[in-house]
Amino acid sequence: MAEVGVIAVKPEAPAPAAILSQGYWALVRYRLLRDRTTLVCGAILLVIILAAIFAPYLAPADPYKTSMLRRLQPVFKAPYLIGSDELGRDMLSRLIYGGRLSLVMGITPVLNALIIGGALGIVAGYLGGAVNMAIMRLVDVLYAFPSILLAIAIAGALGTGLTNSIVALTIVFVPQVARVAETVTTQVRGLDYVDAARASGASTWAILRVHVLGNVLGPIFVYATGLISVSIILASGLSFIGLGVKPPEPEWGLMLNTLRQSIFVNPTVAALPGAMIFMTSMAFNLMSDGLRAAMDVKA
Amino acid sequence: MPQRVDGTALACLSVMLSYLLRRVLYAVPITLGVTVIVFLLVHLAPGDPLSAIVPADAPAEVVARLRIDYGYDRPLPVQYGLWLARAVSGNLGTSVATGQPVGPEVLRAVQNTALIAMLAAVTGFTLGILLGGIAGYNQGTLIDKLATGIAIAFVSVPNYWLALVLVILFSVELNVLPAMGMGPGGSEAWAWDWLHLRHVVLPVIALSAIPTGIVTRTVRAAVAEVLHQDFIQALAAKGLRAGRILPHVAKNVAPTALAVMGLQLGYLLGGSILIETVFSWPGTGFLLNSAIFRRDLPMLQGTILVLSLFFVGLNLIVDLIQTAVDPRIRRS
Numbered sequence: 354m355a356e357v358g359v360i361a362v363k364p365e366a367p368a369p370a371a372i373l374s375q376g377y378w379a380l381v382r383y384r385l386l387r388d389r390t391t392l393v394c395g396a397i398l399l400v401i402i403l404a405a406i407f408a409p410y411l412a413p414a415d416p417y418k419t420s421m422l423r424r425l426q427p428v429f430k431a432p433y434l435i436g437s438d439e440l441g442r443d444m445l446s447r448l449i450y451g452g453r454l455s456l457v458m459g460i461t462p463v464l465n466a467l468i469i470g471g472a473l474g475i476v477a478g479y480l481g482g483a484v485n486m487a488i489m490r491l492v493d494v495l496y497a498f499p500s501i502l503l504a505i506a507i508a509g510a511l512g513t514g515l516t517n518s519i520v521a522l523t524i525v526f527v528p529q530v531a532r533v534a535e536t537v538t539t540q541v542r543g544l545d546y547v548d549a550a551r552a553s554g555a556s557t558w559a560i561l562r563v564h565v566l567g568n569v570l571g572p573i574f575v576y577a578t579g580l581i582s583v584s585i586i587l588a589s590g591l592s593f594i595g596l597g598v599k600p601p602e603p604e605w606g607l608m609l610n611t612l613r614q615s616i617f618v619n620p621t622v623a624a625l626p627g628a629m630i631f632m633t634s635m636a637f638n639l640m641s642d643g644l645r646a647a648m649d650v651k652a
Numbered sequence: 653m654p655q656r657v658d659g660t661a662l663a664c665l666s667v668m669l670s671y672l673l674r675r676v677l678y679a680v681p682i683t684l685g686v687t688v689i690v691f692l693l694v695h696l697a698p699g700d701p702l703s704a705i706v707p708a709d710a711p712a713e714v715v716a717r718l719r720i721d722y723g724y725d726r727p728l729p730v731q732y733g734l735w736l737a738r739a740v741s742g743n744l745g746t747s748v749a750t751g752q753p754v755g756p757e758v759l760r761a762v763q764n765t766a767l768i769a770m771l772a773a774v775t776g777f778t779l780g781i782l783l784g785g786i787a788g789y790n791q792g793t794l795i796d797k798l799a800t801g802i803a804i805a806f807v808s809v810p811n812y813w814l815a816l817v818l819v820i821l822f823s824v825e826l827n828v829l830p831a832m833g834m835g836p837g838g839s840e841a842w843a844w845d846w847l848h849l850r851h852v853v854l855p856v857i858a859l860s861a862i863p864t865g866i867v868t869r870t871v872r873a874a875v876a877e878v879l880h881q882d883f884i885q886a887l888a889a890k891g892l893r894a895g896r897i898l899p900h901v902a903k904n905v906a907p908t909a910l911a912v913m914g915l916q917l918g919y920l921l922g923g924s925i926l927i928e929t930v931f932s933w934p935g936t937g938f939l940l941n942s943a944i945f946r947r948d949l950p951m952l953q954g955t956i957l958v959l960s961l962f963f964v965g966l967n968l969i970v971d972l973i974q975t976a977v978d979p980r981i982r983r984s
Contacts, residue, residue, distance in 0.1 A: 494685030497967070498960050499922030506690075506956045509944035510697040586810045590926050593812050594941060609813060613930075620820040627813025635808035642804070 377650075384647040391643025394636040401633055405452030412446035416603045425619040436622040438608065439615050440601075444622055447603040448629055454515070454604040455630065458597060459585030461519050466526030467577045473527070474534025474573075479542055479557075479565060489535060495528040504587050508596040518597045522587060526580055533576045537569045571648055579641040582634040589630045605630045671975060679968045686964060687739070690957045691732050694949045735953075744954035749946040754954035758939065762958060764834065765928070765935030767842065768852060769920040772859035776920075777913050779860070780867025787868065788875025799868060806865030812926040815858035819930070822854060829853055832932040840934050855931045859924055863916040870912045874905040907978035914970025918963040 372383045385391060404411055413434070420441030428436045435444045477488040495503070507521035541547065542565065550560050589606025591597040598604045600611060608626035616623045719725045723734060738745065744754040780803075787799035823831035834840050835848045842848055878884060878901050887897050925937030932938065936955050943951035 490681065490685070493682055494689060497682050497686050497964050498689075499919045499963050501919070501923035501925065502956065502959055502963075505925055505940060505944070506693055506952070507696065509940070509952060510693045512697070582808055586808075589810060590812055594926060594929050595945070606810075609816065613816065616816065616820050616824055620824055624813070624817055624820060627810055627816060630810045630813060631808060634810065635805060638804055638808045 381647045385643065388643045388647065391640055391647070394640040394643070397632065397636045398640065401452055401629075401636075402456065404449050405456055408446075408450045408453060412443075412449045414443035414446045416442060416446040416450040417601055418442060425615055425622065427619060428621055435625065436619065438612060438622065444625060447608060448605070448625060450603040451605045451608060451626065451629065452633075454598055454602060455585065455589055455606065455633070458515065458518055458522075458588035458592075458604070459633075460581055462522035462526055462588070463577050463580045463584050465519070465523040466530045466580070467573065469523070470527040470530030471534045471570075471573050474531035474536075475538045475561070475565060475569060477531070478535040478538025478569075479561060481539070481542075485535070488531070492528040492531045492535075495524065496532065500525050500583070501587060501590070504591065505594070505596065508591050513596055513599055515598050518588060518591045521591070522584055525587070526584065529580065530573060530577060534569060534573050537572045538565055541565055541568045575641065575645050575648055578637070578644055582637040582641065585634050585637065586630060668975070672972060675968065675971055675975075679964060683961065683964055686960050687736055687957065688732065690953055690960060691735055693956065694953055695728065697947075697949065739957065744957070745950035747948055747951045749943075749948040749951065754951050757951070758936070758954050758958050761934065761936045761939040761955070762962075764840070764842075764933065765921060765924055765937065768855050768859060768927075768933065768935070769917070769924060771852060771856045772920055773863060773913070773917050775856060776860035776863030776916070777867055779864045781871055781909065783864070784868040784871025785875055787872040788879065791876050791879075796872075800872065803865045803868035803872070806861045807869065808865075809861055811858050811861050812930055814861055815854065815927050815930040818854045818858055834934055855924075855927055855933055858927050858930070859920060863913075863920065866916060867909065867913060871905060871909050874908045875901060878904045907974050910977060911970055911974055914966060914973075918966045921962055921966075922959045 368380055368383050372379055420437070422441065423433075423437055424439055424441040426433050426437040426441075428434075430436065433443055433445070435448075437444055438447065473488050473492070477485040477492075498506075504521045504525045507524055508518050511517035511521065547560060547564050550564055555563075588597065589604070589609070592604050592606030593610045595610065598607055600607065605626040609623075609630075612623040612626065716725075723731055726734070735745070742755060744758060746752070747754050747757070783799045783802065787796045787803075790796045819831045822829040830851050831854070834842065834851055881904075884897060884900065887900060921936075924933075924935060925940050927933070928935045928937030929941055936959055939951065940955050942948070943955060
């Protein structure tokens with residue numbers, strides 16, 4: 354799931370000279386603002402994230418409040434807007450609250466991997482030699498496991514829980530980010546302007562900060578945004594098989610798991626949490642594609 | 653044209669052989685590293701590895717006896733050495749939960765997983781190559797947008813949810829395909845007839861979604877890139893029909909596509925746990941799941957070891973095939 358083919362964008366009309374003269378970031382912004390798919394996905398994600406943040410103000414009911422009388426109510430039947438779950442809890446409220454844990458579980462490992470994997474890869478790529486050997490062989494070993502297997506193995510060994518899931522997923526993504534960071538850094542390190550900076554007396558730290566980081570962060574960042582979608586699916590997957598958060602917490606994967614028994618009674622409601630995971634993951638994926646295209650230097 | 657065996661050809665062969673040798677040798681430390689990680693997983697687990705079988709009120713001497721029996725009293729490196737030596741000779745230990753040897757059970761599960769993984773691979777790769785090829789040839793058109801849209805949806809879909817939706821559609825609503833198990837009446841004996849095949853349909857569709865999406869994206873990008881290259885323009889200018897240019901395109905897309913498909917096959921073998929859980933499919937995922945929740949560490953270790961070694965081996969094979977298909981890799 355890690356290597357996703359990059360889709361080349363169709364050749365567009367080149368940006369006007371006025372934009373080009375304002376520099377790289379103006380160009381990126383210009384391209385993003387003209388990319389309708391990316392804008393729509395960004396808007397969807399913004400709504401999901403804001404809903405998660407402001408869940409206590411938005412949710413019509415208490416997501417933990419059960420009702421033995423009103424279990425598995427269908428969609429659009431008052432007082433529920435989109436039905437109730439197997440314990441009679443309001444689905445809409447649980448889906449809104451569910452975004453909190455699902456997003457945290459999905460995004461935190463990628464942020465961790467961005468920092469840890471990025472640092473490891475840049476150090477390995479810049480220093481080369483024995484340091485590179487040591488870091489990259491360890492990365493290769495971790496990379497030799499299929500992502501889902503490694504995540505489940507670590508989470509299974511550590512035991513159920515939010516923190517353990519995040520640790521497991523972080524370990525899965527660190528080698529992937531480190532590989533990209535190492536490749537890009539190795540390329541940048543060999544370029545003439547780095548040699549020129551060194552010849553003019555710049556310190557290693559200054560070269561790393563100005564020349565390496567400036568050129569390496571972009572690709573690593575774009576790569577990491579592509580990982581968020583995978584991470585969200587895996588994180589909810591861990592909850593789905595009972596390794597993530599524990600009941601009664603609202604989390605999309607866990608909700609999908611507990612509602613599995615109810616597909617014969619109320620299939621529509623049972624499928625809703627998965628639809629949320631799907632929508633979020635797809636929006637992140639499309640946005641990552643848009644970002645990649647907008648930040649492409651060659652186009 | 654007859655094969656010329658002169659100096660250059662021999663030199664070429666020796667370069668290739670040394671590359672192959674290097675690649676195989678490189679796999680050795682990786683394999684060892686993988687075994688270390690799988691071994692350490694057990695010790696990552698909080699608490700005593702014996703806690704799964706020993707009741708809390710067991711007498712201390714019984715616990716001490718078991719600890720010696722299972723070898724948990726020795727220093728870690730010694731335990732690792734003994735475990736590796738046994739694993740190499742095919743002995744993966746004894747399940748803490750059932751008391752049965754782990755090896756045969758893992759082997760049986762691997763076969764069941766391989767069955768759906770292979771079928772999903774064939775389905776996903778065929779669909780992916782078709783969709784990706786068509787999209788790549790029709791870049792920027794409505795067909796391309798449709799294929800790209802399908803691909804991104806397949807890449808983004810949580811396949812365990814897709815599995816559930818398929819069960820809702822075909823088992824609950826239409827009642828045409830079974831929702832769980834491997835054969836009629838929950839039997840685990842496989843046969844190539846419709847009674848058994850119908851159990852495979854839904855798991856295979858659910859599993860093939862991700863490879864379909866990823867192969868489509870890869871093939872599309874590769875085809876689009878090759879089509880823009882000068883030699884294709886030259887072939888067209890020379891008057892070659894599209895049908896005759898296709899083999900040239902295919903040859904140039906093949907190495908990239910093969911690499912991605914090899915990885916995907918590995919992910920299918922190692923990543924079917926969620927799908928197997930939904931369909932109660934008696935494969936490695938199912939085994940892993942029960943091992944985790946029964947805290948059966950030898951079983952967990954054994955299953956993960958076998959699956960990850962499969963993955964390492966598969967990666968090696970893919971690299972070797974890729975080298976055979978793409979001469980550019982050898983030269984670099």
